[in-house]
Amino acid sequence: MSEDQNPSGGGQGQSRAQHIASAESGNRNPYQNPDGGITTTGHLWDDDLADFVNQPPKWWMLGLTASALWVVIYWTMYPAIPLAINGTFFKGVGLPGTGQWTAIKELAEDQAVLDAVRKPYEDKLKTMTPAAILADEELSKYVERSGKVLFSDNCGGCHGQNGVGTEQVGTKFAVREQGLMAPRLNDDDWLYGGKVDNIHETIAGGRQGMMTAHKDTLSAQQIDDVAKYVLAMSEGRGDSEAAGKKVFAESDCTACHGADAKGIQAMGSANLTDKVWRFDGSLEGIKQTITYGVNSGDANARVAIMPNFTAAGKLSAVEMKKLAVYVYKFGGGQKEEAAPAPAAVAPAVEAVSAPVAEAK
Numbered sequence: 579m580s581e582d583q584n585p586s587g588g589g590q591g592q593s594r595a596q597h598i599a600s601a602e603s604g605n606r607n608p609y610q611n612p613d614g615g616i617t618t619t620g621h622l623w624d625d626d627l628a629d630f631v632n633q634p635p636k637w638w639m640l641g642l643t644a645s646a647l648w649v650v651i652y653w654t655m656y657p658a659i660p661l662a663i664n665g666t667f668f669k670g671v672g673l674p675g676t677g678q679w680t681a682i683k684e685l686a687e688d689q690a691v692l693d694a695v696r697k698p699y700e701d702k703l704k705t706m707t708p709a710a711i712l713a714d715e716e717l718s719k720y721v722e723r724s725g726k727v728l729f730s731d732n733c734g735g736c737h738g739q740n741g742v743g744t745e746q747v748g749t750k751f752a753v754r755e756q757g758l759m760a761p762r763l764n765d766d767d768w769l770y771g772g773k774v775d776n777i778h779e780t781i782a783g784g785r786q787g788m789m790t791a792h793k794d795t796l797s798a799q800q801i802d803d804v805a806k807y808v809l810a811m812s813e814g815r816g817d818s819e820a821a822g823k824k825v826f827a828e829s830d831c832t833a834c835h836g837a838d839a840k841g842i843q844a845m846g847s848a849n850l851t852d853k854v855w856r857f858d859g860s861l862e863g864i865k866q867t868i869t870y871g872v873n874s875g876d877a878n879a880r881v882a883i884m885p886n887f888t889a890a891g892k893l894s895a896v897e898m899k900k901l902a903v904y905v906y907k908f909g910g911g912q913k914e915e916a917a918p919a920p921a922a923v924a925p926a927v928e929a930v931s932a933p934v935a936e937a938k
């Protein structure tokens with residue numbers, strides 16, 4: 579379209595100069611087409627772009643009015659713009675029949691529905707032992723689901739998501755890897771036992787394995803020898819380290835790790851004959867463990883503290899049972915020697931759950 583033509587018509591209207599003249603003269607609608615064409619606002623952009631002044635369709639105007647009205651209705655019913663009224667905000671008049679709406683009320687309603695579904699399970703859990711929960715297929719499935727959240731919130735920070743353990747990075751001995759901050763829970767290597775009751779006891783009571791420092795009781799040579807022996811045991815060739823074997827047998831090692839070096843569950847002393855390391859399993863790392871001990875009070879000792887969750891008051895008795903079952907189900911859990919017959923469970927439940935309930 580040439581710039582001389584009337585953009586609103588078939589090219590027979592005013593020239594550009596005429597158009598501008600009439601626009602400047604104050605006539606807001608200078609583009610009345612001689613052939614009855616469309617009227618524009620009279621503004622021109624980019625030489626020949628003009629605005630029509632057509633009314634939008636009726637349905638569109640109705641929609642616009644209705645939505646403007648809806649804004650006002652919605653605004654009065656719900657808490658909307660936080661207008662301060664007497665030091666509070668406008669809470670809305672609410673819906674007919676249901677009263678004022680708040681997000682918290684809605685949450686509580688949803689929660690109540692959820693709680694009603696959970697209640698029969700939760701009630702049962704209160705009186706059951708972890709072992710009995712584990713034996714009940716439906717309940718243990720239920721527990722596994724809530725256990726996942728509990729574990730992430732309370733345990734994952736030290737034990738890693740899904741119990742894979744977290745690397746402890748320290749600079750104390752000028753070595754980067756100090757071993758695991760907390761033991762892996764998804765294997766079948768247990769310091770304190772992998773039966774569901776052992777696990778429950780660990781969570782409810784906490785654990786702090788203690789190994790004395792040997793820097794004053796053994797010579798550097800003896801520490802070197804016995805460390806080599808421990809390393810050799812884990813590689814299945816313990817007998818090749820005669821000097822270290824002698825130190826191990828004659829010093830206090832056997833008192834805690836057992837004559838067979840396989841560890842004693844009651845003390846949480848590690849099994850030294852396997853390839854699983856809690857702390858740094860290099861020769862240097864083993865020497866550090868032996869020299870300074872674990873939780874021994876020595877400034878360079880390795881630290882291993884599993885918090886006592888009953889004392890911490892963070893978890894309810896039921897939550898601790900749930901976690902025991904959840905951890906057991908990572909796959910490394912050990913079966914009870916004799917599975918309790920259903921009839922025998924009931925009295926055991928009473929006996930075991932009593933102190934737990936007390937602790938809560």
Ligand code: HEC
Pocket residue numbers: 729732733734735736737759760761763767768769770771777780781785786787788846881882883884885887901902905
């Ligand atoms: C502050 C870190 C920390 C937190 C949090 C923590 N743990 Fe531990 N946990 C440890 C340490 C450290 C040990 C090893 C204790 C030892 O060596 O004596 C341990 C040991 C354990 C053991 C025994 C493992 C074995 O081999 O016998 C279990 C089971 C366990 N934790 C479960 C849990 C559960 C479940 C939670 C969450 C409720 C949790 N832990 C939270 C640090 C933690």
Ligand code: HEC
Pocket residue numbers: 757769786787788789790792804805808826829830831832833834835845846847848850854855856857858859864867868872882
């Ligand atoms: C007072 C009991 C006690 C005595 C004595 C003791 N230990 Fe330990 N030892 C432990 C405990 C408990 C642990 C596990 C600590 C933990 O994981 O919380 C441990 C852990 C270890 C570890 C680390 C294992 C790993 O997986 O990283 C080594 C190595 C070790 N002991 C060697 C020895 C040797 C060698 C001696 C003798 C010189 C000895 N211990 C004497 C209680 C003892």
